[in-house]
Amino acid sequence: MRKLMFLLIGIFMISSVCALGVTPARTTLDFEPGSSRSIGFQILNSGNEDMKVVFSAQGELAEYISLDVAEASISASEGSRAFNYNLNLPSELTPGLHTGEVFAMQLPSGPTSDGSQILATLAVVTQVYVYVPYPGKYASSSLTIYNANQGDEVVFVFPVVSQGEFDLTSVRASVDIYNKLNEKVDSFNTDSIAVTSGSRKELAYRWKADVPIGDYLAKASLIYDDGTLNLEETFSVGSEDLELKEISVNGFSLGEIAKLEMLVENKWSEPISDAHVATKIMNERGDVVSSFESATYDVDPLSKKVFVSYWDTAGVRVGTYETEVSINYGEKSSKKALQFDVEENKLTVIGLGYVISADGGESNTLMIVLISVIVLLVLVNILWFFLFRKKFKK
Secondary structure, rough: OOHHHHHHHHHHHHHHHEEEEOOOOEEEEEOOOEEEEEEEEEEEEEOOOOOOEEEEEOOOOHHHEEEEOOOEEOOOOEEEEEEEEEEEEEOOOOEEEEEEEEEEEEEEEOOOOOOOOOOOOEEEEEEEEEEEOOOOOEEEEEEEOOOOOOOOOEEEEEEEEEOOOOOOOEEEEEEEEEEEOOOOOEEEOOOEEEEEOOOOOOOEEEEEEOOEEEEEEEEEEEEEEEEEEEEEEEEEEOOOEEEEEEEOOOOOOOOOOEEEEEEEEEEEEEEEEEEEEEEEEOOOOOOOEEEEEOOOOOEEOOOOOEEEEEEEEOOOOOEEEEEEEEEEEEEEEEEEEEEEEEEEEEEEOOOOEEEEEHHHHHHHHHHHHHHHHHHHHHHHHHHHHHHHHHHHHO
């Protein structure tokens, strides 16, 4: 009886948590001195319940955000309601990224007595990003290294964003590789690329790992027209202990929570414990728009295990997103670069040597099953209630 009650409470809590949503999750703007803009967003009432929502601005840009309304009541018959806030930018901001947030907080339903404290039961946020270009030429970058077996190719990737007013005509990287004894074992230079202002490109280089198995340090200098960036990253040469083999997605529907089943293979002859998968999804600027992690799993030797992750796609738009999937275990990490091609009722995963796609045809069946289970549990609970009531009367 106690377990059943906890299960029912959990089900209703889940339905309550999913009742409030917001779209879009983020609005990105280029800075225009002294400009004013009205930005629209929608509050989603997917739980179809009466609710009161209060709004507040926070973050670096909060002082430039004015809300049309401070609070609003949304009826159960409204699946969503549109709202606006005004962004009044100053005459100048420092170069780089500036962020602000508008929080929508759901208040408990029902009257409150004088002097009582009102606590929000749930909050969602929509963000605004404002990019201010750097004067002249300016590049930002990072270094991602994909491990490989001994004798195979280690892939070095430099995502480069031109954040200055002018185009970058020449961007290249010079890399030195050191072993654990801090001895330089090899060096290489990448080709040169051009990156237009406000855009993003990637420098990539495949390095033949003809070195002993072990851990290595890459010290890189990213050289562009007017400057140099120094980057460092460690990587490993050896057997890939855990390798991502497949990603399966069933019943995908944009705007809802997608369940991703990731098949991971342990190529090692010993068990690996406390492993989890972390996923980062990036837009065309290289900004992380979504990130999520699986639970931790133990993988038996020379076997495969399904890691389950959940992606909340509320606010995500149709398009193709660069995606990084990393399997983390202990102090090691195995990374894989993919692409997620997102459509309204279809998610296609590209980059594992084949395409895995799933449409939303099974979503209705899943919803029917869930509703049937909930109704059955409620009926069982009512039946037990009457049985206990009859017992107490006796």
